[in-house]
Amino acid sequence: MSIQIFALIALLAVWGLAYVGAPLIVWTLAAGLLLIALKLLGVLGAGGLAIAGGVYAALALLLNLRPLRRMLVTRPIFAAFKKVLPEMSATEREALEAGDTWWEAEMFRGRPDWSKxxxxxxxxxxxxxxxFLDNECEALCKLCDDWKVEFEQKDLPEAVWNFIRERKFLAMLIKKEYGGLGFSAxxxxxxxxKxxxxxxxLAVTVMVPNSLGPGELLMHYGTPAQRQRWLPGLVSGKEIPCFGLTGPEVGSDATAMPDLGIVCYGExxxxxxxGIRLNFSKRYITLAPVATVIGLAFKLRDPDGLLGDPSKTDYGITCALIPAKHPGVQIGRRHYPGAAFMNGTIHGRDVFIPVDWIIGGPAMAGKGWRMLVECLSAGRGISLPALAAAAGQTAYRMTGVYGRFRRQFKVPIGKFEGVQEATxxxxGFAYILEAMRVMTASAVDHCAPSVVTAIAKYHMTEMMRKTINDGMDVMAGRAIQQGPRNFMATAYKATPVAITVEGANILTRNLMIFGQGAIRCHAYVFPEMEAARENDLAAFDRLLFGHIGFSINRAVRAFTLGLTGARLARAPVDGELAPYFRRMERFSAALAFCADLTMGVLGGKLKFMERLSARLGDVLSQLYIASCVAKFYLEGPKxxxxxxxxxxALDHCQYEIAHAFDGFLRNFPVAxxxxxxxxxxxPLGNHVKPVSDARNAQVADLILEDTDVRERLSWLVFKNGGVNDPIGRMEHAWAVGRKTEAAYQKFYRLAAKGELEGDTVAERLRNAVARGLMTPAEAEQAQAYDTVRYDVILTDDFSPAYIAGDYAAERGEDINQAALRARVA
Known part of the structure; x- marks a missing residue:
């Protein structure tokens, strides 16, 4: 065997060991076999073998005898690691430890176990x-006139409030044993x-008590006495809860709150x-104007050691439950955040409460931040993703109707390539949103996935914003003119709320997703940090060498998969989706390697380099989103x-992954x-392309058709409001149009050719029948189609008195008829 062939075989063997992630003992044996082979081939003489064998034996003993390795290799690394390890506050630690890792950890670690x-x-x-969806939700939706709620009343009608209370909409998360509905996430x-x-x-009013609020905190942490005191009222609706967290000085950084409670005696x-003497000022608190019980977060201080620990003064963030009518508590004025849901301020000056009002009792003093992070991470995966999915479902269904009925230049606007770019x-986003909604909510039913819910909150609300903007562009004047017909304007105005609350999106993307994900999802980083904190050299040694092998393996895998177009990666399925799974595995390995090298090179400085870490977070996020899409497709009719x-959706995700990697690499500060x-x-350059025009046109055409996917992506849209409901009238038009469109198309072609006499549709139809060009039945169908077509494109107009606030000046039917009477064609 020639030396060149042997060298190639040896290189391939080394590469193979690195690619499969062979353990250290296998590497040691392989190195010994290499020395023997070199001697047999005559490359090494007796002297060379002796020298090489001595070096090999020394390294083999040093690396494989753990006590020796810890003493000579690991100990100095351990000392250096502890010096450069960034300090971590108690609140940062609690945030990191709160919640669970889930599927995102598989994507972060570079070799996802697809079976999971x-x-x-x-x-x-x-x-x-x-x-409940089919009956209570339907009945509640029918009680609500969104135009009157937003423009006239600025509140839900009393009948709606009563129905919400009576049917336990505010107690969906409260377990049945306490009288709640006990619904899954x-x-x-x-x-x-829906x-x-x-x-x-309506949705915000219902979702907030079922997200971060007294009900959930009581379920998880409340004392038996507190549950007995408050849960029956929360279940019956007698008690309306709110939670006071944010304030003038406090937004996404809850740890900066100035609200203070001092432990003392009082009456x-x-x-x-x-008890505790409180001073606080909260704002942006949903349901505050109508709340009867307030969950309050504040910083607790015990200067006299009255809680039993004289050495402890500052306890940190604490949560308590306080009746809204308690002396000193002031429910302030309302905010108006782009929609009419109740939102406002809460103040308190020298408010004295017993220490027993701390949620969980005095034993939970100072543990409020952990409580909030755990509950917020779960709620973050339900409420705001649901709003985003609603926007996707509504936009998909309604732009399909409008794009088919609305014509410009004698062509349905849904067929214009410029419009199709948006539709x-x-x-695509509607598909992603529903896939993420069901996946993330189901995950919350299985565990408390903190990173996944942050990904869902950020990316789903951003897709919501883009989807609504595209819908507004497509429907143009139909979308911007507000009134009883408009189903887009309120969502457009309220979108910034979803972007801002439960962690502002800028903070979520730039600090949370990668900052929390890199430490929690990584197989070694957080355990290494814990070993350093506990001064556990043995654990650190084991983790360090596992980490080194991990990094080498992921680098080799990423490079190999990049060279081969991911053909060597595993795909758990055959067919159309197999290449996507292989490319996800390739980028998963690349993320694991880049994260390791980045943390090793930049260390604690990475914490302040938000644009870099955000791009790695984008990679992790898009890998999770692509997983949701693949799972959703495989669970569907295919x-x-x-x-x-x-x-x-998968093309979009993989382009976003490559785009994020490219931006990260171009801006990395170390050459x-x-x-x-x-x-x-x-290794061969970035050749990942965005969604092609052909694929985009394909789904844009499908949005105009009756398909199984249309129903799957809009199954929760409230459709049964009737012909005067903004969505109901579009649904009516679609149903009529599907039965009569053929006749209208026949009429339209005749009219376009100039073969019909008359100035109005009715006159031309009569002429078509008289001349035998259409049958009476066809003319009747064409007229029915034209009636609903015109209704689809109409917008509302109002009298000056009504706009000025005299809502008795015009009834709903007057507004509706005014638009219809304006027709001249």
């Missing part, structure tokens, strides 16, 4: 939950989505008791229409590391 994704079960709706998500397709105010109900995005939407990472991630 394929075997994961969506949470099915129980018969009771499905019945997936069911809660479906309820909020209500949001009717009214944002309560005629007795001297140990294709609407279709029709050609479904496949077209899934491929659009040699930048070169290494670009070589590994894009």
């Amino acid at each position: 994704l394929l075997d994961f079960k969506y949470t099915p709706l129980t018969p009771e939950e499905q019945s 997936n069911a809660q998500s479906a309820v909020v989505t 209500l949001a397709t009717k009214s944002i105010t 309560h109900e005629g007795q001297r008791v140990l 294709g995005r609407i279709a 029709t050609q229409a479904e496949l077209a939407h899934a491929r659009w 040699w590391a930048r070169w290494v990472m670009r070589t590994v991630v894009f």
